[in-house]
Amino acid sequence: MTSAAAQRIPFDLADPYRSLSLNTATTKMWTLAEAVDGAARAGLGAIGLWRDRVDEIGVATAAKIVADAGLRVSSLCRGGFLTEPGDGQAALDDNRRAIDDAATLATPELVMVVGGMPDQGLVAARERVHERLALLVPYAAERGVRLALEPLHPMFCADRAVISTLAQALSMAQPYPAETVGVVVDTFHIWWDPALEEQIAQAGASGRISSYQVCDWLNPMTADPLLSRGMMGDGVIDFATIGQWVRAAGYRGDVEVEIFNAAIWAGDGREVIETMKQRYRDLVLPSLVD
């Protein structure tokens, strides 16, 4: 079992990629083994895993592949989808499996996409997240896994996540210990938030930043909003400014690149990683270094 604190490493311009993590959604066509190989050959320090690629080969095999390559697992994506009416047992069971998998993969961070609206009852959907999170916290705590609540862009409130801002995620996390419930800072989802600086500061001060994820917001958007993410530098996000806020908040963890983008998925994975490294070094890393 790895604790969150154990993974914190300083950012270093002389060794720029040890804090960089490839999320497997960025190289979506690759199997887990291919993504691990690609990340390790490129000199990255970590990898972020989606459960679909883990489930293909089984979690024990996945854990061994990652460990043999000498990579950290920066996060497992995803638990959540807690908003359906009824007793929620199927969702709770699935989340317990995800917590187990995170523990096996030695990642302290399970990203939680909490679910959208089954009907027009937004307030009720949020209430179900509150209630079911409470049921999952003891299970996660026993296994040393942190539930990392991810605010998604408000355009996904109806279909994916009724948590839309960092302030809301922090409020939902607040009753629980910081080592058991954290929040994800994903630039694509929250760059527009007028309260972002103060919310990142609060997330840092309370020790709850589970993950810093970077990708850009394309303008104009693509027809499918889910795929409107871009490589850093291809859109409108000011990574220098947000990075300063993240540094000031004390974050010293891995930086994950998770890009859903049809053109990037169609490209060669190795070239995607090289571009990602260059953009990370030029646009993201400088403002994170002390």
Place this chain on the structure above:
Amino acid sequence: MTSAAAQRIPFDLADPYRSLSLNTATTKMWTLAEAVDGAARAGLGAIGLWRDRVDEIGVATAAKIVADAGLRVSSLCRGGFLTEPGDGQAALDDNRRAIDDAATLATPELVMVVGGMPDQGLVAARERVHERLALLVPYAAERGVRLALEPLHPMFCADRAVISTLAQALSMAQPYPAETVGVVVDTFHIWWDPALEEQIAQAGASGRISSYQVCDWLNPMTADPLLSRGMMGDGVIDFATIGQWVRAAGYRGDVEVEIFNAAIWAGDGREVIETMKQRYRDLVLPSLVD
């Protein structure tokens, strides 16, 4: 010149449509004269005007057509687009014309869509809005026109409006008198906001609700996010709950229906208005009545 206070009328289930306003964007294919005729024949109390339809015939003619039909102009849309670098003179001049037009049309509310990001400098773009709003306030105050700041959905932050929440709009309005700078409560743009109830209450307590605009959020979204608005009841928005908050905030003005939707635009305008009336009476009005 009409004052904001003069337009406030109580909601009444026995006379349901006198507080209902057709925004000309909903029947986009109609000229101003056709929209006024359609609204008046349908027994609506008001109309919300876009400047393109006003400019086609000139503001004096537009004002006469509306007055002759016995309608109120609930708002003029739109001023704004204040975020370009440089001296901003062209935008300021255009906004002064829009203020003049609002005064001529006897509407107290000029809807302000403040503009998107000309580059990656979000903080700087917001600062330009601050600075230029200050230059417009005296001009608007002299003419009895209120600048109604409209928070747009965060998915439009890059290309249309760097004001994304009601809290942010209220903060920007705060230095000025409530009769000169207000805010727009448009369900499509802000329904997802976890702080919505408290922000609507604050907007009401400070006397700054310039307009309550209703349309639905379609799920799934359409390919063009701008056209992803739906008729009330066709999407996920809980108009009963938001309406209660708006009523509790003391709002007693017109309710504008502004729907950008290709299928609605392709339909017969008279049928669109009939559907709009029915949905308004069933879904929106009941929670607004004292």
